[in-house]
Amino acid sequence: MTGGVVPFSWNIVTDLRTMWEFNFMRNAFEAGTIIAIVAGIIGYFVVLRRSAFATHALGHVGFSGAAGAVLFGVNPVYGLLLFTTSGATGMGLLGRRASNRDLEIGTVLAFMLGLGLLFLSLYTGYATEAYSILFGEILGISNGGVIFTLEASVVVLVVMALIYRRLLFASLDEDVAEAKGMPMLALGVTFMILLAVAISIAVQVIGVLLIFALMVTPAAVAVRLTKRPLYAAVVSVLVALTATWVGLFVQFYAQYPASFFIVSIAFAIYVAVRVGQALSAWLVHRNVPVAEPHSSADRESA
Amino acid sequence: MSGTATRPREPIDDPEIIRAEHLDVGYAGKVVWRDATFEVRRGEFVAVIGPNGAGKTTLFRLLLGLQRPMGGALTVFGATPRRGNRRIGYVPQRHTIDNETHVAADALVRLGVSGTKWGPGFSFRSEKEAAAEALEAVGATELGSKSLGALSGGELQRVFLAEALVGDPEMLLLDEPLSNLDLRRSRDLVEVIHGLVQSRHVTTLLVAHDINPLIQCLDKVIYIANGNVATGPPEAVLTSDSLTELYGVPVEVLHDSRNNIVIVGGEDIHGGESG
Numbered sequence A: 001m002t003g004g005v006v007p008f009s010w011n012i013v014t015d016l017r018t019m020w021e022f023n024f025m026r027n028a029f030e031a032g033t034i035i036a037i038v039a040g041i042i043g044y045f046v047v048l049r050r051s052a053f054a055t056h057a058l059g060h061v062g063f064s065g066a067a068g069a070v071l072f073g074v075n076p077v078y079g080l081l082l083f084t085t086s087g088a089t090g091m092g093l094l095g096r097r098a099s100n101r102d103l104e105i106g107t108v109l110a111f112m113l114g115l116g117l118l119f120l121s122l123y124t125g126y127a128t129e130a131y132s133i134l135f136g137e138i139l140g141i142s143n144g145g146v147i148f149t150l151e152a153s154v155v156v157l158v159v160m161a162l163i164y165r166r167l168l169f170a171s172l173d174e175d176v177a178e179a180k181g182m183p184m185l186a187l188g189v190t191f192m193i194l195l196a197v198a199i200s201i202a203v204q205v206i207g208v209l210l211i212f213a214l215m216v217t218p219a220a221v222a223v224r225l226t227k228r229p230l231y232a233a234v235v236s237v238l239v240a241l242t243a244t245w246v247g248l249f250v251q252f253y254a255q256y257p258a259s260f261f262i263v264s265i266a267f268a269i270y271v272a273v274r275v276g277q278a279l280s281a282w283l284v285h286r287n288v289p290v291a292e293p294h295s296s297a298d299r300e301s302a
Numbered sequence B: 001m002s003g004t005a006t007r008p009r010e011p012i013d014d015p016e017i018i019r020a021e022h023l024d025v026g027y028a029g030k031v032v033w034r035d036a037t038f039e040v041r042r043g044e045f046v047a048v049i050g051p052n053g054a055g056k057t058t059l060f061r062l063l064l065g066l067q068r069p070m071g072g073a074l075t076v077f078g079a080t081p082r083r084g085n086r087r088i089g090y091v092p093q094r095h096t097i098d099n100e101t102h103v104a105a106d107a108l109v110r111l112g113v114s115g116t117k118w119g120p121g122f123s124f125r126s127e128k129e130a131a132a133e134a135l136e137a138v139g140a141t142e143l144g145s146k147s148l149g150a151l152s153g154g155e156l157q158r159v160f161l162a163e164a165l166v167g168d169p170e171m172l173l174l175d176e177p178l179s180n181l182d183l184r185r186s187r188d189l190v191e192v193i194h195g196l197v198q199s200r201h202v203t204t205l206l207v208a209h210d211i212n213p214l215i216q217c218l219d220k221v222i223y224i225a226n227g228n229v230a231t232g233p234p235e236a237v238l239t240s241d242s243l244t245e246l247y248g249v250p251v252e253v254l255h256d257s258r259n260n261i262v263i264v265g266g267e268d269i270h271g272g273e274s275g
Helices: A012-019 A023-048 A052-071 A076-094 A102-122 A128-135 A143-172 A174-179 A184-206 A217-225 A229-254 A258-287 A294-300 B056-063 B105-114 B125-137 B153-165 B183-200 B240-247
Strands: B016-027 B030-041 B045-049 B071-076 B088-091 B171-175 B203-208 B220-225 B228-232 B252-255 B261-264
Touching: A012 A229, A023 A052, A023 A143, A023 A184, A023 A217, A023 A229, A052 A076, A052 A102, A052 A128, A052 A184, A076 A102, A076 A184, A102 A128, A143 A174, A143 A184, A143 B105, A174 A184, A174 B088, A184 A258, A217 A229, A217 A258, A229 A258, B016 B056, B030 B071, B030 B203, B030 B220, B045 B056, B045 B183, B056 B071, B056 B171, B056 B203, B056 B220, B088 B153, B105 B125, B105 B153, B125 B153, B153 B171, B153 B183, B171 B183, B183 B203, B220 B240, B228 B240, B240 B252
Parallel strands: B030 B228, B045 B203, B045 B220, B088 B171, B171 B203
Antiparallel strands: B016 B030, B016 B071, B220 B228, B252 B261
């Protein structure tokens, strides 16, 4: 683990202090922390609303936006924002059932990826631009990038806090929420736009292809650990933070891409939780004579 | 069958909750049913019966203000129905919950009172208490901490009922709560609902496919079939003559020794299960 320029010591405090002497590492930790908080919270609703595929698709839509921005010499994050929010508004307007239509989303997704490829081939610059959009370049975040990430995140979090209970209601019990007078279309579109902004800033860390690791995996872990929505959002944030921080820390010494470590740690946490729960369920069943589960019998009649 | 429905009070004394006059209903110019005239009074337990696609859910959409009538007049609590009426508790037929929904049941029940509010609402004692009370009222206190995805069909219906009840509504609209339950669990749930009707005087309309689990406790039946609507006490509506007129084809209502009924000759056959 000492492939880096700076040797690793077992004194974590010293290590962090050394790390944070580098401006790019400070920026990476700051932006990574902000993004993990946003991604963890939005991700809970992605899991609750079964919008994982829409999330994946928005990442790809963002790819063509970012590539187009690069072509025109604009900061890729603006292209990302423009394309993902447009795509998100479209999906939101089609309604929730429509935004779960895999075939239509997949068709648009493939086209957008192709469009991004065209933009990149028209751009005569370096291939690293494409690489960092696809897989993220957290070490490349500038001071201005951190400020922009913070501003976007504050907006997302404030709106999210405002609509939290209404969105939870609309996500869990659509027809009742509608009957209670909730503006379902407006809530759906608002959530999709928040998702789009979250994706756009998260792409800096993890790239469009690995967006799942921050937007979905932490929340998928959280819903297995707690049934309370607010706690689940907190656990989701903690998992995203752990993956980001540990990933950044390890890559500083190991010199492989940060995205790889972040994705791997998120994956490892997910596997650990699933295996742990399977094991504990197995232990419980082995020790207790299995009672006839009347719930399953009841479901079969459905 | 007459005499099975016991009515402890004169319904005429109670105020009118729903009034429909020559109501025509449909979508996009296509009439689903027409010329329905009926009223529902406070504290009545009403079954809405009829074949699939007859327009039972459409009646609920009208009462909830989600859809407008094509003709005639409809008032709920003396006013034109409007969306978001807090005096109505609603359990739809369709739900977004499945066995992958890892959310505690009482969190859903709480949304019945807090789901329309702004802000994150971290922990309001009054909401928690309201949710606990509603769960207790439907005999589902022990389900509160369980995950929605782990509940059986009957347990879920109790939780939905608690969610509808939590705002202390004056009217309950329950769309097919019995549809996925076996006869025993149907009767259990009907007992819970009937208990609420009696103890809280909450006017209740329940859409059902099979009238048998309900028949003992109904005050009124709204029978929708073939574009027509018949309403009245069960012993008046559920007769061969009345249903023959409704369907427009010969229909026979048969009774077994335990007062279960079977309707033969309509578009499909209702009832049939024995008790």
